[in-house]
Amino acid sequence: MGRVHTLAERTTVEVGPAEVEAALLENYPALVRLAYLVLPSALGRHRRILAAHGVVQRALPDRRRLERELIGEASAFEYIRRRVLRDAVRQARARTPLRMLPQVWGLRLFPRSGAADDLVLDQVMSGCTPEARAAWTLVRIEHLDVTEAEAELRAAGVEQASEAIKEAAELDESAVAGVRGPLGAQVFDPCAVRLAPTDLMRRKARGRAVAIAVTLFLALILLAALALTAGREPTAQAAPVAAQQETKQLSVDALRRTRVLWQDTARVDFTAWPARGSRINDRDLLSKALDAWTNGTGVTSVAGAWTTAPTEAPQLLYAGDVDGAAVVLFHDGQRLARYTDRDGGKVVVARTDDADVTTSAVVAISETARGVRFLTAPWVAETGLRDLKNPDAATGKLQTTDGITAPVKPPAANCSSWPALHLRSSDAIAENHAFLVTHLGGLSPAHLTYLPAPSVGDARAPREATSGAALVSWSRTVCGLRTLQNKGVKAANNWTFAEQRLPDGTYGAWVCTRSDSWAGGGWATVKLFPAGLSGGHATNTAICSRFDQHVLATTAWRSPTGVMYLLAAGSRGVDRLTVGTQTVPGPVVALPGRMTSRVSAHVTTGTTIYPLLK
Structure with a gap:
């Protein structure tokens, strides 16, 4: 394969709509990477990849507007890059970015695993403004000098371009120095991705929940019709009880269990932990642990972590017997919850948001006098x-x-x-x-x-x-x-x-x-x-x-x-x-x-x- 050129290295040609479209198609992977680096990591890998593709795919305006904007334009590549930068920064600043994403049903997308330095760099960049990430990308990846990068940012509509350049220059040098360049790092390549299914258990649980909800709705309509016909109130009390039992059953069935191997993900934290322990299929134990957390009985927090019940079914990390007690460990994306059935059952909740390969490497699972x-x-x-x-x-x-x-x-x-x-x-x-x-x-x-x-x-x-x-x-x-x-x-x-x-x-x-x-x-x-x-x-x-x-x-x-x-x-x-x-x-x-x-x-x-x- 030949050497991959950056956009700045392309040859300038006469600019027209056809040349701009050709520039987008020829440089599509590089443009998507550019958008990916500017967009916030808070979107998550799957949504961030789709968002980056969405930015590039919407970069071309309608033909009339395109012809007007190309008057006096010297380079098709620079024009389309500027459009991508402008939209990526705008979407990164939006409260609800990119509502019209490319949709992928039944699959999750994530970059291939990258080196630890790349992951550190991604984490450092997540703390910067979108404008600073855009400036860093222009200088480090597009190899523009600072003056050219500032001019390009201003042309893309960034008002505080000089501040963005300064913030980009303050990126931690150790995180940057160890990277051989995101152009060659698969973790930053949203066009070279791995596919994995969405949580199959959750999909089944949601499908079952929809079916149950429809069934209950139809049953209630039928009961109401019978009551009106008979001139009396419906007496069936078993339906709400059955519904409550089914809801409890669904809570256990919906527990998330990691299906993707941690070696095949660029996000190495608690989300990559598989469910472990000899009792991960013990429905009674899991129900007790989940009920103890959701009902708030015996729940304590570490350093003020919120103890409210999870809004979605948490991920199961562990269920087994340790030091003579049953222990269950959950993770809801931002918190760990450890249930221990000793002394009537207790739950300890602690924050773990933004955990990484080191801070999610070990968890205190049991504490005794030993x-x-x-x-x-x-x-x-x-x-x-x-x-x-x-x-x-x-x-x-x-x-x-x-x-x-x-x-x-x-x-x-x-x-x-x-x-x-x-x-x-x-x-x-x-x-x-x-x-x-x-x-x-x-x-x-x-x-x-x-x-x-x-x-x-x-x-x-x-x-x-x-x-x-x-x-x-x-x-x-x-x-x-x-x-x-x-x-x-x-x-x-x-x-x-x-x-x-x-x-x-x-x-x-x-x-x-x-x-x-x-x-x-x-x-x-x-x-x-x-x-x-x-x-x-x-x-x-x-x-x-x-x-x-x-x-x-x-x-x-x-x-x-x-x-x-x-x-x-x-x-x-x-x-x-x-x-x-x-x-x-x-x-x-x-x-x-x-x-x-x-x-x-x-x-x-x-x-x-x-x-x-x-």
């Missing part, structure tokens, strides 16, 4: 146990039977030990992909990551906390996670944002521990190591996340000679500090005394930041 057992995802190939307080110790073995681990003890009361699961994904996910999670209460353990000091290299996204430096860093900070027990922590990251030579000649590392909750809030705590001095903290903040990468912290430090110093350190973007009326170049400073002086930092972007609160 410890916590975890159910691992089907893509977890190896499971080990680490003590985060002992970074030099090797990873220990953790026995796993049918995906369920042996009991894991909680952290020691004095924090002399802290267990973490060391997991390794299947090579089908990514080669040598290992990561750490630790249990902080709830159902889904927190994913631990690490970002090294600026001296190590360019700024990157947090990486897995499995290296020696990462383990040493977490051995110093993990005890601080004790205050976040049962607060719905999704992930936690240690970021060494600054290094400083202290007045006694030793070196200190400023570390910001950032913890994110499933609800979207976050906590940030800064300490100076190895002394462990507090540098401040913040709650319900974006500080130390990719949304706020500028931080300033201060602390008081006593030298070996007894002299007190004010230490201050800023992150990579800080170019000067102000202490009182004194301005010092650079991101760090150590001044004797001055404990009450006001400190601020100037960032290269032109903003001023202030220290975290003590």
Whole structure:
């Protein structure tokens, strides 16, 4: 096969309606990919693929309008690309995008599996505006320079084109750098898709529900007619009871069970879990568990997760006996619900929206005095146990039977030990992909990551906390996670944002521990190591996340000679500090005394930041 050219590389020809139609047909796959990348991932893979095809298929206006718009147009390719960009951005902004989609009945479409880096990039791009995604696509895929891309956006009707270019430039470089280009990545190719049936059990259940509803409606009409004829009210009371029993029966029948193998989907999260356990066909147990959740009896939530009944039949992940109790695990797309029949039956509900390959890799399935057992995802190939307080110790073995681990003890009361699961994904996910999670209460353990000091290299996204430096860093900070027990922590990251030579000649590392909750809030705590001095903290903040990468912290430090110093350190973007009326170049400073002086930092972007609160 010949090399695939981008649209910008095509030859310019005389532009007329025929040339534009030819340009659309010739470049159809590239145009669909362009629309796919601009459209929001919140549509879901199936709908997003159809939406992208719909945008391109409606890109040609009627012939009269087309002839008017082509006056003065230099390139058929640029014209049709501009039309696709304009409509994709508009549809991405619409509340109910693309009502007139191409319809595919009985099948689901999804891109072929992509590399882990591609999935990370897709997740990063989902947090951008449609205009920024369009700008990124023009620069990265169409290979336009920034000026050309901005002009193209303006021509496509984007008013804030320069802001879109700036936002696209701020896309996480680590997510972008690891991608060989979506033009060659099947996960971003909505023309190379896999087909799978829709949920056959749900289709059957819905068909049965429609048939029952029609039957009941006709029965009620017949009863009403008989009552009018006989001059009395109908006495049949069995129909409502039968209807209630049938509704309950349908609830169990409609439970979703994954039919697609996780290796064949680009969405690797709880939706890819198959139903497992020895009692997945136990209708009585499933009915009890589902009734307990839908009726709200004995339901508790993790960190304020809503406990209302699911609006549709949830997905069954597990049903079996663990530690002498029957356990059922459901997932409704945004929440996990764990039912345990011990003590009369209890349901714990926790948020899991936007889970990924790491945060959906393991679930706390049973908690007893012996410890916590975890159910691992089907893509977890190896499971080990680490003590985060002992970074030099090797990873220990953790026995796993049918995906369920042996009991894991909680952290020691004095924090002399802290267990973490060391997991390794299947090579089908990514080669040598290992990561750490630790249990902080709830159902889904927190994913631990690490970002090294600026001296190590360019700024990157947090990486897995499995290296020696990462383990040493977490051995110093993990005890601080004790205050976040049962607060719905999704992930936690240690970021060494600054290094400083202290007045006694030793070196200190400023570390910001950032913890994110499933609800979207976050906590940030800064300490100076190895002394462990507090540098401040913040709650319900974006500080130390990719949304706020500028931080300033201060602390008081006593030298070996007894002299007190004010230490201050800023992150990579800080170019000067102000202490009182004194301005010092650079991101760090150590001044004797001055404990009450006001400190601020100037960032290269032109903003001023202030220290975290003590």
